[in-house]
Amino acid sequence: MQRRTLLAASLGWMLDSMDVMLYALVVPSVRADLHLTAAGAGLIMSATLICAAIGGILFGIAADRFGRTRALIISILVYCLCTGLCGLVQTATQLAICRMLLGFGMGGEWAAGAALVAETWPDEHRGKALAFMQSSWAIGYALAAAIVAIVMPHYGWRGVFFAGLLPALFTIWIRRRVREPERWTTTKTTHSNSIAQIFRGRNGRHLAIVTLVNAATLFAWWGLFFWVPSYLSLPTSQGGRGLSIVQTSTWTILMQAGTFLGYVSYGFLADSLGRKWVYVGFLFVAAIVVQFYAQAASAIELLWIGPLVGFWGTGYFSGFAVITSELFPTAIRGTAMGFAYNTGRIVSAAAPLLIGRASDRHGMSSALAITSVSFLGAAILAISLPETRGKPLE
Numbered sequence: 001m002q003r004r005t006l007l008a009a010s011l012g013w014m015l016d017s018m019d020v021m022l023y024a025l026v027v028p029s030v031r032a033d034l035h036l037t038a039a040g041a042g043l044i045m046s047a048t049l050i051c052a053a054i055g056g057i058l059f060g061i062a063a064d065r066f067g068r069t070r071a072l073i074i075s076i077l078v079y080c081l082c083t084g085l086c087g088l089v090q091t092a093t094q095l096a097i098c099r100m101l102l103g104f105g106m107g108g109e110w111a112a113g114a115a116l117v118a119e120t121w122p123d124e125h126r127g128k129a130l131a132f133m134q135s136s137w138a139i140g141y142a143l144a145a146a147i148v149a150i151v152m153p154h155y156g157w158r159g160v161f162f163a164g165l166l167p168a169l170f171t172i173w174i175r176r177r178v179r180e181p182e183r184w185t186t187t188k189t190t191h192s193n194s195i196a197q198i199f200r201g202r203n204g205r206h207l208a209i210v211t212l213v214n215a216a217t218l219f220a221w222w223g224l225f226f227w228v229p230s231y232l233s234l235p236t237s238q239g240g241r242g243l244s245i246v247q248t249s250t251w252t253i254l255m256q257a258g259t260f261l262g263y264v265s266y267g268f269l270a271d272s273l274g275r276k277w278v279y280v281g282f283l284f285v286a287a288i289v290v291q292f293y294a295q296a297a298s299a300i301e302l303l304w305i306g307p308l309v310g311f312w313g314t315g316y317f318s319g320f321a322v323i324t325s326e327l328f329p330t331a332i333r334g335t336a337m338g339f340a341y342n343t344g345r346i347v348s349a350a351a352p353l354l355i356g357r358a359s360d361r362h363g364m365s366s367a368l369a370i371t372s373v374s375f376l377g378a379a380i381l382a383i384s385l386p387e388t389r390g391k392p393l394e
Helices: 002-034 038-066 068-086 092-118 123-163 166-177 191-197 201-225 228-233 245-273 275-294 299-314 316-327 330-348 350-362 364-369 371-382
Strands: none
Touching (some): 002 038, 002 068, 002 092, 002 123, 002 228, 002 245, 038 068, 038 092, 038 330, 038 350, 068 166, 092 123, 092 316, 092 330, 123 245, 123 299, 123 316, 191 330, 201 316, 201 330, 201 371, 245 275, 245 299, 245 316, 275 299, 275 364, 330 350
C-alpha cells in the first residue's frame, strides 16, 4: 500500500505538471494565432495560478474532511478535462476561462497527494518518499516537452492540448487500488475545526512562516520556468536565444533531468542531515545559478547550465513537502498544507505577468534575472523555519 500511495501521488503530480506546462511550451504559437502579447499570455497563466490557489485551499479542506484519495481523483479529472477543452478555444477569452478552470484541479492535487504519502510512509523514509513524489513534476515537464516535439509539428498546439485528456484514465486505477491512510481514518475532523486550528498558537506561527517562504519560492519558480521555453525559442532581438522547436524541447528535457535529480537528492540529504539547512542551501545556490543562466551567451552554455538551474532551482520543493507535513498534526494536515502552498500561489500568480511585462520592456534575459532576487529572499526567510528532522507525525 505504501508503494501504491506513492505511485498514485507521484503520477498525479507528474500529470499535473504535464498538463500545466503544455501551455508554457506552446505559448509562442498560441500568441501568434490568438494575437496575444507576452503580458497577455502571462496574465492567463497568472489567472490560472490564482484559481489553482483557490482550488488548492478548497481541496485541502476536502482532503481532511472526505479523504485523500477522493480529493486526488477529483483534482486529476478536473485538470485533464479542462486541458482538452483548451484545444477547442477560438479566442483568448475562451482560453483564459479553460485555463482558470484547469487551475482549480491543478491546485488540489498537491495537498491531497503529499498528505497521502506522508501518512503512509515511516518517519525515517518520509523525506525520500516525498522527494520521489515531488520529482515526478520534472518527469511531467519533460513529458510535456516530448509531447510538444512529437505532436505539434503535425497537429499544432490544439493537438498538444488534446493529448492532455489521456491521463484522466489513471483515476480508475486510483479508485480501485488505493485506500485512505489509516492515520486519517482514525483522526477525522470537521470542516470548522480544520479551519480554526491552523491559525491557532504554534500552528498559526508555523503556517505564517511556511506560507511566506513558499510565496517567495513559487514567485521565483513561475517567473523563471514559465518563461524558459520562450527565452530559449524567441529571437535574440527580443532577448531570447533563438533555438528551434526541437532544440527548445531537448534543452527543456535536459533541464528537467537536473530537476529530477534535485528533487530526489533533497530527500536523501534531508533524511540524513535534517530538513531545514538543506532547504536553505538549495535556495541560496538557486539564486546564483539563475543569474548565470539568464546571461548565457550561447546554446552550449544553456545546455550545461540548464540542468544546474533545474537541480537547485526546483529541488527545494521536496523540502517544502517534507517540512510542512511534519509541522502540522494529521487532523489539519491537508488543510494547512493546502493553505500554505496555495496562498503562496496567489502571490506567485503575479510572476508570469510581471516577468512578461519586464520582457516586453527590457528583453527576456534581463526579465529572468529578476527571479534570482526572489530565490534569495526565500532563502533568508527559510532560516526562521523550525528543524523537524523527521519527527513522528502527530
